[in-house]
Amino acid sequence: MPDLLVGPMLRYVDETSxxxxxxxxxxxxxxxxxxxxxxxxxTFTVHGHHYAIVDVEETGAYxxxxxxRRVWPLEGFPDSQICPLAELNRVIFGSCRTSVxxxxxxxxxxxxxxxxxxxxxxxxxxDLPSLLIFLGDQVYADEPSQEMLDFxxxxxxxGPDEIVxxxxxxxxYRQAWTDPVVRWVLSTVPSAMIFDDHDVRDDWNTxxxxxxxxxxxxxxxxxxVSALGAYWVYQHLGNLSPSxxxxxxxxxxxxxGGGDGGAALDAFAERADEDPSSTRWSYTRDVGRTRLVMxxxxxxxxLDPGHRRMLDDDEWTWLTEVATGDVDHLLIxxxxxxxxxxxxxDVESWNEAVAGGAWxxxxxxxxxxxxxxxxxxxxxxxxxxxxxxxxxxxxxxxxRRGRAPATIVLLxxxxxxxxxxxxxxxxxxxxxxRIYQAVCSPIRNPLSRSxxxxxxxxxxxxxxxxxxxxxxxxxxxxxxxxxxxxxGPWFPNAIASLDLDGRSAVVRWHTARPEFEEMTRIQLAP
Numbered sequence: 001m002p003d004l005l006v007g008p009m010l011r012y013v014d015e016t017s018x019x020x021x022x023x024x025x026x027x028x029x030x031x032x033x034x035x036x037x038x039x040x041x042x043t044f045t046v047h048g049h050h051y052a053i054v055d056v057e058e059t060g061a062y063x064x065x066x067x068x069r070r071v072w073p074l075e076g077f078p079d080s081q082i083c084p085l086a087e088l089n090r091v092i093f094g095s096c097r098t099s100v101x102x103x104x105x106x107x108x109x110x111x112x113x114x115x116x117x118x119x120x121x122x123x124x125x126x127d128l129p130s131l132l133i134f135l136g137d138q139v140y141a142d143e144p145s146q147e148m149l150d151f152x153x154x155x156x157x158x159g160p161d162e163i164v165x166x167x168x169x170x171x172x173y174r175q176a177w178t179d180p181v182v183r184w185v186l187s188t189v190p191s192a193m194i195f196d197d198h199d200v201r202d203d204w205n206t207x208x209x210x211x212x213x214x215x216x217x218x219x220x221x222x223x224x225v226s227a228l229g230a231y232w233v234y235q236h237l238g239n240l241s242p243s244x245x246x247x248x249x250x251x252x253x254x255x256x257g258g259g260d261g262g263a264a265l266d267a268f269a270e271r272a273d274e275d276p277s278s279t280r281w282s283y284t285r286d287v288g289r290t291r292l293v294m295x296x297x298x299x300x301x302x303l304d305p306g307h308r309r310m311l312d313d314d315e316w317t318w319l320t321e322v323a324t325g326d327v328d329h330l331l332i333x334x335x336x337x338x339x340x341x342x343x344x345x346d347v348e349s350w351n352e353a354v355a356g357g358a359w360x361x362x363x364x365x366x367x368x369x370x371x372x373x374x375x376x377x378x379x380x381x382x383x384x385x386x387x388x389x390x391x392x393x394x395x396x397x398x399x400r401r402g403r404a405p406a407t408i409v410l411l412x413x414x415x416x417x418x419x420x421x422x423x424x425x426x427x428x429x430x431x432x433x434r435i436y437q438a439v440c441s442p443i444r445n446p447l448s449r450s451x452x453x454x455x456x457x458x459x460x461x462x463x464x465x466x467x468x469x470x471x472x473x474x475x476x477x478x479x480x481x482x483x484x485x486x487x488g489p490w491f492p493n494a495i496a497s498l499d500l501d502g503r504s505a506v507v508r509w510h511t512a513r514p515e516f517e518e519m520t521r522i523q524l525a526p
Contacts, residue, residue: 002026002067004496005178008020010191014084014085019241027043027050029042030042032083034056041053045261046229059432071209087130088500089129089130089499092132093495094133095440096198096414098110098140098144099176102184105392114443114511117512119181122140132189137175137196138176139198141168141200144199164219164226173230184487185192194335200223206372226266230267246460278295286327293332297310297335320392320485330409334412339410348381351468359474407525410438413440414439415439416441417452418490419439421439422436438498441494447491460485490509504526506522
């Protein structure tokens with residue numbers, strides 16, 4: 001008798017359709033019943049695990065059946081709901097969430113899980129948001145919990161204390177998404193996701209030297225193939241609309257193959273790692289008068305020192321086609337922040353130049369060591385891409401690519417603190433900016449007090465003094481854009497909300513200290 005292992009997760013939703021994703025214990029028929037209508041799908045199998053994604057065209061409360069046996073909703077929880085998504089009214093976003101128990105011991109070490117606290121508020125009657133956006137590090141494959149370590153050690157005695165293969169990734173996702181409150185939230189609020197490094201491994205695709213080093217690690221090939229394959233199943237499929245999924249040759253092959261699609265998915269993931277242009281993880285959604293563009297800033301990197309780019313040529317061309325005006329709000333999800341504290345941005349740009357040979361071969365080796373040791377791999381470390389992206393943002397904000405949006409909001413995470421920055425061209429009045437960077441991190445993985453202090457000193461203190469000097473030593477041109485951090489940094493576990501109403505926008509950060517509460521509120525557009 002099949003059981004529901006993970007899910008249901010409400011993923012893609014528009015005005016007329018919704019997609020619900022599940023993992024089951026055995027092959028079966030999955031039925032979603034809503035408003036008296038039923039939609040069914042047979043599961044497909046990958047590495048012995050069974051999944052389905054069911055498209056429905058009704059709204060309201062829904063139930064899930066496996067081979068005719070009702071397995072959802074959970075006892076004691078409200079019905080899961082499908083609401084048509086005609087406008088983005090309230091968007092919740094954040095990144096970096098570890099999956100550990102919620103007892104007092106782990107609250108002391110990891111803080112409260114703000115996603116879970118948010119779910120408790122929804123259960124108390126708060127209005128449902130339009131969309132949840134997860135901006136990376138949904139799972140930590142390189143920093144497993146004790147429960148995950150116990151699972152790893154129960155099935156192998158050697159290898160790293162990290163995730164290696166698809167079976168371990170499947171368990172990692174199960175642990176991340178099956179707390180009852182979190183599970184209910186994910187079943188009733190649509191979600192959009194993109195990966196960051198810890199979904200695969202810390203510093204993933206920092207540089208060509210990093211890739212060469214990892215290629216020598218015996219278990220790395222299995223790890224990266226399993227990571228991308230698991231991401232495709234657990235996260236990417238639900239990002240796609242029904243029509244996009246129908247046109248996806250990988251989905252057609254696995255769904256229609258009749259057997260276990262593990263080998264086919266492994267081959268696909270291997271190609272995606274070796275040749276990022278073979279697949280696109282980025283995607284876009286238009287919801288009413290708002291466009292969401294989720295950008296792959298990890299796998300799509302071009303790391304050849306002679307043509308180093310945050311986005312390879314194919315990905316950049318795609319971004320220029322979708323990042324346009326004629327919308328009220330343009331939201332761009334980049335897991336790594338575009339606008340860092342200016343000092344650390346300059347240090348990253350200087351380091352990229354040194355690692356690229358600006359001070360000679362010997363200094364380049366030291367530059368690479370510094371880059372990997374200090375995680376200098378955000379947009380500032382891909383200076384050419386940053387300047388291109390900055391010009392694109394300015395053109396959109398100035399109305400040169402269609403009617404100017406009221407706001408362009410870059411949504412990011414990664415850095416384990418939260419802040420808001422305003423940006424514009426060198427001559428811009430940042431008090432009336434249209435371009436913003438909203439960073440929310442972590443949902444649950446706080447820095448220690450000592451690391452918080454080190455970040456304040458390094459990112460906002462020392463780096464601010466030395467960054468500009470260093471960039472002049474490698475003769476980098478002045479930045480075409482200017483920006484300033486207007487609010488923050490804040491270090492507690494948090495999630496953020498972006499409220500949109502016509503052409504107005506308000507962003508808030510929420511923390512679970514001492515209970516779920518609003519930490520700050522900022523009006524972006526009247």
